[in-house]
Amino acid sequence: MAKPTTDKVKNAAAEPEYPLTTIAVVAPIVGWLIPGGGHILLKRYLRGILLLVSVVTMFVIGLGMHGRIYKPNGGDILDILGFVGDVGSGALYFLARIMEWGDTLAANAAADYGKTFLIVAGLLNFIAAADAHHIALGKKP
Amino acid sequence: MSLNLSHFAAAVVFAVFASTVFGITQKETPMEQVRYGLYCFALFVGGVFLAGWVMALLRR
Numbered sequence: 005m006a007k008p009t010t011d012k013v014k015n016a017a018a019e020p021e022y023p024l025t026t027i028a029v030v031a032p033i034v035g036w037l038i039p040g041g042g043h044i045l046l047k048r049y050l051r052g053i054l055l056l057v058s059v060v061t062m063f064v065i066g067l068g069m070h071g072r073i074y075k076p077n078g079g080d081i082l083d084i085l086g087f088v089g090d091v092g093s094g095a096l097y098f099l100a101r102i103m104e105w106g107d108t109l110a111a112n113a114a115a116d117y118g119k120t121f122l123i124v125a126g127l128l129n130f131i132a133a134a135d136a137h138h139i140a141l142g143k144k145p
Numbered sequence: 146m147s148l149n150l151s152h153f154a155a156a157v158v159f160a161v162f163a164s165t166v167f168g169i170t171q172k173e174t175p176m177e178q179v180r181y182g183l184y185c186f187a188l189f190v191g192g193v194f195l196a197g198w199v200m201a202l203l204r205r
Contacts, residue, residue, distance in 0.1 A: 051169050054169060114148070124163065128162070131167075144173055
């Protein structure tokens with residue numbers, strides 16, 4: 005009588021509930037590079053467009069307020085975390101670095117808010133990319 | 146391009162977009178997403194007013 009239970013346990017261990025597929029790997033990468041891209045790839049068009057508009061607008065507002073874009077660094081912990089937040093914007097971050105946007109030091113309150121907008125845009129994009137991963141796995145409709 | 150938003154305007158703009166992303170990513174059905182987004186927006190803006198009043202009272 006114990007055999008079927010053992011088989012069930014073996015099967016459960018062999019087949020995860022949400023198997024990792026190629027799209028589950030590709031969607032978050034696309035979502036990171038192009039905000040909302042992961043959702044659009046998964047045919048969640050409205051969600052993807054709303055995410056794209058939200059992240060891009062926050063990033064542009066941050067640049068408009070003369071926020072600083074962090075470069076890769078090994079110095080102060082807050083500078084490292086600032087870089088991690090900024091790089092979350094994916095292609096927007098690399099574009100800003102190439103065009104040398106945000107290459108300023110915060111000299112007033114508005115620039116400080118701008119820096120926060122840039123970091124939060126990246127962090128929100130990380131959340132959106134993780135959400136695309138969950139949708140691709142089937143954990144979320 | 147140069148933007149000069151007041152502290153309050155910047156906080157409201159921030160709240161709009163952060164709430165949108167939170168709503169989409171943290172809930173499953175469209176209705177839940179809208180409700181959660183509005184809830185987050187209310188908390189963000191309510192938090193701004195609350196912090197403003199706390200700072201105003203501390204300043205007295």
